[in-house]
Amino acid sequence: MASGSEREVIIRVADLKAAYDGQVVLDHINFEVYAGEVLAILGGSGSGKSTLLKHMIGLYQPAAGKVLIDGEDIAAASGAARLKILRKFGVMYQSGALFGSMTLVENVALPLEEFTDLPPEAIRLIALMKLERVGLSGVADRMPSELSGGMQKRGAIARAMALDPRMLFLDELSAGLDPVTSAELDQLVLSLARSLKITFIVVTHELPSIFTIADRVIMLDKQEKGIVAVGSPQELRDHSDDPRVHQFFFRQASSEN
Amino acid sequence: MASSPYTGVDLRSEGPSEGVLKLIIAGRLDSSTTGGIWRRASTAVNGAHVANVLIDATGIEYCDGAGIALLVHLRRLQNKANGDLRIDGLRPEFADLLDDGVARVVDVTRETARQGIAEEIGQATVEVWRDIQILVSFVGELGAGLAYAALHPQSVRWRDALHVAEAAGVNALPIVALVSFLMGLIMAFQAAVPLRQFGAQLFIANLIGLSMLRELGPLMTAIILAGRSGSAFAAELGTMKVREEIDALKTMGLDPVRFLIVTRVVAAVCMTPLLTIFADLVGLIGGAVVMLSLGFPLITYFHQIQYAVSYGSLVGGLVKSFAFGILVAGIGCQRGLQTKSGAASVGESTTSAVVSGIILIALTDGVFSVVYYYLGV
Numbered sequence: 267m268a269s270g271s272e273r274e275v276i277i278r279v280a281d282l283k284a285a286y287d288g289q290v291v292l293d294h295i296n297f298e299v300y301a302g303e304v305l306a307i308l309g310g311s312g313s314g315k316s317t318l319l320k321h322m323i324g325l326y327q328p329a330a331g332k333v334l335i336d337g338e339d340i341a342a343a344s345g346a347a348r349l350k351i352l353r354k355f356g357v358m359y360q361s362g363a364l365f366g367s368m369t370l371v372e373n374v375a376l377p378l379e380e381f382t383d384l385p386p387e388a389i390r391l392i393a394l395m396k397l398e399r400v401g402l403s404g405v406a407d408r409m410p411s412e413l414s415g416g417m418q419k420r421g422a423i424a425r426a427m428a429l430d431p432r433m434l435f436l437d438e439l440s441a442g443l444d445p446v447t448s449a450e451l452d453q454l455v456l457s458l459a460r461s462l463k464i465t466f467i468v469v470t471h472e473l474p475s476i477f478t479i480a481d482r483v484i485m486l487d488k489q490e491k492g493i494v495a496v497g498s499p500q501e502l503r504d505h506s507d508d509p510r511v512h513q514f515f516f517r518q519a520s521s522e523n
Numbered sequence: 524m525a526s527s528p529y530t531g532v533d534l535r536s537e538g539p540s541e542g543v544l545k546l547i548i549a550g551r552l553d554s555s556t557t558g559g560i561w562r563r564a565s566t567a568v569n570g571a572h573v574a575n576v577l578i579d580a581t582g583i584e585y586c587d588g589a590g591i592a593l594l595v596h597l598r599r600l601q602n603k604a605n606g607d608l609r610i611d612g613l614r615p616e617f618a619d620l621l622d623d624g625v626a627r628v629v630d631v632t633r634e635t636a637r638q639g640i641a642e643e644i645g646q647a648t649v650e651v652w653r654d655i656q657i658l659v660s661f662v663g664e665l666g667a668g669l670a671y672a673a674l675h676p677q678s679v680r681w682r683d684a685l686h687v688a689e690a691a692g693v694n695a696l697p698i699v700a701l702v703s704f705l706m707g708l709i710m711a712f713q714a715a716v717p718l719r720q721f722g723a724q725l726f727i728a729n730l731i732g733l734s735m736l737r738e739l740g741p742l743m744t745a746i747i748l749a750g751r752s753g754s755a756f757a758a759e760l761g762t763m764k765v766r767e768e769i770d771a772l773k774t775m776g777l778d779p780v781r782f783l784i785v786t787r788v789v790a791a792v793c794m795t796p797l798l799t800i801f802a803d804l805v806g807l808i809g810g811a812v813v814m815l816s817l818g819f820p821l822i823t824y825f826h827q828i829q830y831a832v833s834y835g836s837l838v839g840g841l842v843k844s845f846a847f848g849i850l851v852a853g854i855g856c857q858r859g860l861q862t863k864s865g866a867a868s869v870g871e872s873t874t875s876a877v878v879s880g881i882i883l884i885a886l887t888d889g890v891f892s893v894v895y896y897y898l899g900v
Contacts, residue, residue, distance in 0.1 A: 366865025366868070381554070385562060428588075430587035430588045461619060
């Protein structure tokens with residue numbers, strides 16, 4: 267790990283521009299993610315949170331600029347080099363995206379089967395251990411459709427962790443979940459960050475969740491097409507004089523529209 | 524960390540001496556390296572039959588979930604043999620992972636409940652019976668929906684029906700044309716050789732006219748409809764079911780049968796006879812190409828067809844295609860509504876829609892043949 271003084275930069279987003287069919291959604295995005303931190307990407311609906319996330323994980327090609335993961339440009343890489351970058355992170359999608367035709371444990375085992383030479387018994391053991399970590403080893407042989415929304419998200423986190431990535435991207439961690447389940451997921455993220463030193467990049471707009479888990483947040487804005495604030499959530503809530511940040515943290519309706 | 528000097532893992536065993544087997548593991552124990560030593564380590568522990576196993580982990584530089592799993596696995600193997608396993612020198616950050624409660628996973632083996640053959644037959648029978656019940660109730664609902672639509676034509680969403688008609692009918696014209704043209708052409712061509720021996724090539728016209736209008740036109744059209752539109756209905760309604768759109772309709776007080784299925788069935792039923800007429804015509808044209816090449820003038824061909832084929836044959840074929848249209852569209856929609864959840868289930872519904880559609884077409888065709896025989900059509 268980074269020894270002491272300077273914090274290790276694990277992801278660097280440099281002058282990123284994102285556009286759909288020529289329509290610019292985000293422009294001049296610059297920020298870093300440090301190893302071991304929980305970074306939350308905030309913003310209202312349509313501010314480009316998910317777009318930014320999908321650029322960071324290499325699903326979309328940036329219109330300009332780049333995303334460096336561990337110093338390597340994900341959009342420019344292809345073949346084995348790209349695979350190597352992809353192995354460094356796991357992604358949990360908004361609705362879990364567990365494969366409906368496989369049981370929960372098979373979902374978690376899939377990356378292990380495809381990318382390692384471990385024997386079957388080892389794969390099942392590892393998959394069960396991942397599920398135990400998210401509290402789901404009891405339902406390992408169920409199909410995803412038999413699980414509740416919160417369980418599906420936890421299962422998706424277990425699948426994302428299958429190959430022990432250093433970074434986890436979570437898209438809308440607590441959207442559509444009850445406060446108790448949502449709090450449980452927050453605790454899960456904290457414990458993973460603490461015990462496994464996993465770096466988290468979380469897209470969310472749930473205030474309680476932001477204050478519980480995030481070390482640092484970056485806030486996007488629709489009009490600005492970019493970042494309007496960076497800092498710890500407490501700092502932004504108490505000291506920001508930007509009205510957009512204020513509105514977000516105090517749940518005030520926007521006066522403009 | 525990413526640039527560790529040594530990226531492999533090393534396993535050595537010492538002993539067993541004085542009842543202790545010593546395993547020395549060194550290097551990076553991660554998901555890409557653990558597989559290489561898993562079997563060897565397991566066999567070493569299993570084969571030693573000693574009371575005490577000592578794992579010297581001092582040399583482990585990095586250990587992830589896979590590595591921890593190996594240690595847990597070895598401990599479990601040793602415990603099963605009533606032995607003891609100690610891990611020495613594991614760095615505290617990795618030891619934390621081992622003690623983190625992750626190792627509590629109890630049952631590794633999958634409970635595979637093998638079914639007996641009797642149980643399987645029983646279950647299959649129950650499923651077939653349930654399927655029949657669902658079909659019967661669906662036929663009832665659809666009948667009621669169609670009757671209501673007939674009595675209240677303004678309740679049908681005609682705009683949707685037109686869209687479906689375009690997709691299922693107009694857009695099917697090229698493939699229907701291709702298949703029927705080739706069928707007419709090939710049949711005529713195949714028949715030309717044996718009929719020449721008897722100097723009866725003129726009767727190719729009878730063959731093409733009768734078989735296209737009475738049988739092949741309606742049948743091929745229906746099968747194309749099942750493949751193109753029955754499957755599309757099932758996939759669309761299935762996805763709607765999975766995305767809870769069907770539930771949304773229900774809670775809005777809109778009956779999915781009336782709202783979605785009646786429009787589709789009405790559209791398909793209107794389109795099938797039209798497509799069949801088109802298929803008949805193109806099939807005859809295919810035959811005409813062969814007849815022309817054999818030296819018969821077009822007028823002779825058409826006179827011969829008029830002489831051979833009655834209006835009864837044409838209408839009989841159209842009535843049949845009308846029935847096929849209801850069946851294919853109905854079963855497609857029904858299979859779609861029956862979708863459970865998930866992407867795989869949509870696939871199953873779609874397959875089932877096409878298979879059931881074709882089975883129903885074949886059965887109904889047989890029934891019509893018998894009925895037409897007795898009616899003398």
